[in-house]
Amino acid sequence: xxxxxxxxxxxxxxxxxxxxxxxxxxxxxxxxxxxxxxxxxxxxxxxxxxxxxxxxxxxxxxxxxxxxxxxxxxxxxxxxxxxxxxxxxxxxxxxxxxxxxxxxxxxxxxxxxxxxxxxxxxxxxxxxxxxxxxxxxxxxxxxxxxxxxxxxxxxxxxxxxxxxxxxxxxxxxxxxxxxxxxxxxxxxxxxxxxxxxxxxxxxxxxxxxxxxxxxxxxxxxxxxxxxxxxxxxxxxxxxxxxxxxxxxxxxxxxxxxxxxxxxxxxxxxxxxxxxxxxxxxxxxxxxxxxxxxxxxxxxxxxxxxxxxxxxxxxxxxxxxxxxxxxxxxxxxxxxxxxxxxxxxxxxxxxxxxxxxxxxxxxxxxx
Numbered sequence: 001x002x003x004x005x006x007x008x009x010x011x012x013x014x015x016x017x018x019x020x021x022x023x024x025x026x027x028x029x030x031x032x033x034x035x036x037x038x039x040x041x042x043x044x045x046x047x048x049x050x051x052x053x054x055x056x057x058x059x060x061x062x063x064x065x066x067x068x069x070x071x072x073x074x075x076x077x078x079x080x081x082x083x084x085x086x087x088x089x090x091x092x093x094x095x096x097x098x099x100x101x102x103x104x105x106x107x108x109x110x111x112x113x114x115x116x117x118x119x120x121x122x123x124x125x126x127x128x129x130x131x132x133x134x135x136x137x138x139x140x141x142x143x144x145x146x147x148x149x150x151x152x153x154x155x156x157x158x159x160x161x162x163x164x165x166x167x168x169x170x171x172x173x174x175x176x177x178x179x180x181x182x183x184x185x186x187x188x189x190x191x192x193x194x195x196x197x198x199x200x201x202x203x204x205x206x207x208x209x210x211x212x213x214x215x216x217x218x219x220x221x222x223x224x225x226x227x228x229x230x231x232x233x234x235x236x237x238x239x240x241x242x243x244x245x246x247x248x249x250x251x252x253x254x255x256x257x258x259x260x261x262x263x264x265x266x267x268x269x270x271x272x273x274x275x276x277x278x279x280x281x282x283x284x285x286x287x288x289x290x291x292x293x294x295x296x297x298x299x300x301x302x303x304x305x306x307x308x309x310x311x312x313x314x315x316x317x318x319x320x321x322x323x324x325x326x327x328x329x330x331x332x333x334x335x336x337x338x339x340x341x342x343x344x345x346x347x348x349x350x351x352x353x354x355x356x357x358x359x360x361x362x363x364x365x366x
Contacts, residue, residue, distance in 0.1 A: 028193075028195065028196045028197065029196075029197050029198075029199070030192065030196055030197070030198045030199070031198075031199045031200075031201065032190075032198065032199070032200050032201070033200070033201055033202065034113075034200055034201070034202035037113060037190060037198075037200045038109070038110055038113055040190040040191055040192070041109050041110070041112070041113050041189050041190055041191075042106060042109055043191060044191065045105075045109070047105065048102065048105050048106070048109075051098055051101055051102040051105065052102065054098050055095065055098055055099060055102065058091060058094060058095040058098065059095065061091055062088060062091050062092060062095065065084065065087060065088055065091065066088065068084070069081070069084050069085075069088070090236075093232045093235070093236075096228075096232070097229050097232055100225035100226075100228060100229055101225075101229075103225055104225050104226065104364055107358070107362050107364065107365055108365065110358060111358055111359070111365050112189060113189060114354075114355055114358060115355070116182070116185055116186045116189055117186070117200055117202075118351060118352075118354075118355050119182045119185070120179070120182045120183065120186060121351050122348065122351070123175060123178050123179045123182050124179070125344055125347060125348060126175045126178075127172070127175045127176065127179060128344070129340075129341070129344055130168065130171055130172040130175055131172065132337055132340055133168055133337070134165070134168050134169065134172060135333070136333060136334065136337055137161075137164055137165045137168050138165060139330055139333065140161050140164070140165075141158075141161040141162060141164075141165050143330065144157050144158045144160075144161040145158055145161075183197070183198070186198055186200075204350065204351070204354045205354060205357050206350065206353050206354060206357070207294055207353060207356055207357050207360050209291060209294065209295060209298075210291075213288070213291060217284050217287045217288060217291075218284070220287065220361075220363055221280055221283045221284050221287065221363060222280075224283060224362070224363050224364050225364055226279065226364050227276065227279060227280060227283065230272070230275060230276040230279055231276065233272045233275075233276075234269070234272045234273055234276055236272075237265070237268045237269035237271075237272045238269055240265050240268070240269075241262070241265040241266060241268075241269050244261060244262060244265055245262070283363050283364075283366070286363060286366040287360070287363045287366065289366075290356065290359060290360055290363075290366055291360070293356070294353065294356055294360070297349055297352055297353050297356075298353070300349050301346060301349045301350065301353075304342060304345045304346045304349060305346060307342045307345070308339065308342035308343060308346065311335070311338040311339040311341075311342050312339055314335050314338065315332070315335040315336060315338075315339060318331050318332050318334075318335040319332060
């Protein structure tokens with residue numbers, strides 16, 4: 001595991017502050033915690049900065065309105081106070097809605113960082129696998145050539161082995177190119193120079209299946225930022241309708257049956273409720289699918305661990321046979337490669353599970 005983390009840039013190391021780098025980027029190294037990397041990823045985003053500015057303005061506006069309310073509440077009519085209270089409620093809702101917009105944008109940026117790290121990790125696994133496979137394939141070619149020399153293998157078998165080795169060499173080179181691209185994408189996301197080598201250290205948190213999936217999904221969906229924003233719209237449409245009907249009640253009247261305004265306000269309210277219900281059902285379905293995928297990954301992990309145990313038994317058998325002269329060192333190498341492949345499979349599955357954590361906690365990302 002430690003070797004893997006060193007390769008993929010997720011290591012435990014002493015933090016090197018960015019300030020020591022100066023203007024010389026060649027071979028520069030930055031080691032960051034995940035939180036520090038996320039802070040960099042959130043810097044200087046115009047849309048996010050605009051939301052922060054609007055949040056500050058609304059907070060100031062709410063503060064001023066509250067101050068005015070306290071000063072004049074004994075001097076003005078109840079209707080004026082009611083109007084001020086309605087203004088405060090609307091401003092607070094607008095503030096919370098914009099705050100939720102900011103939270104959603106922050107979550108999406110965090111997911112982008114996780115995806116960038118996963119890309120680097122998976123490419124590092126690809127490179128490590130390709131390196132080990134190249135050793136095996138090169139030995140297979142050497143053996144084929146040796147057998148061909150003594151007439152135990154055809155020229156076609158040698159060419160096939162050569163082609164396989166060439167193909168794996170090309171694949172290895174492609175992985176190296178992909179690694180450079182993935183590192184550049186991470187640097188771009190964090191606003192760093194392309195020549196800087198960035199390592200991000202983090203603890204791999206794995207998600208778990210909740211005991212009561214239905215209740216868990218319902219509770220999580222109800223608190224999702226976009227669902228809460230839709231609820232604000234439901235409140236507004238309900239209050240618009242109620243204020244219109246209250247005006248008739250204050251005059252001691254009943255709304256006429258053909259009241260077009262009443263019908264329009266009722267339709268607006270019903271539409272807001274329907275849109276929220278549709279969004280809730282869609283999010284619940286997405287969450288259920290995500291948890292099904294997690295369960296499948298956990299099943300794959302269990303199968304991979306069984307394969308690893310079998311590969312380790314096979315290695316022990318091969319070592320015994322080697323001592324007895326029944327197999328060669330190449331057979332040992334093949335058995336060790338099988339163990340390595342099983343370990344790599346487990347690592348990939350674990351990192352896939354880690355990549356799901358943020359989405360399972362924040363279904364707005366699904």
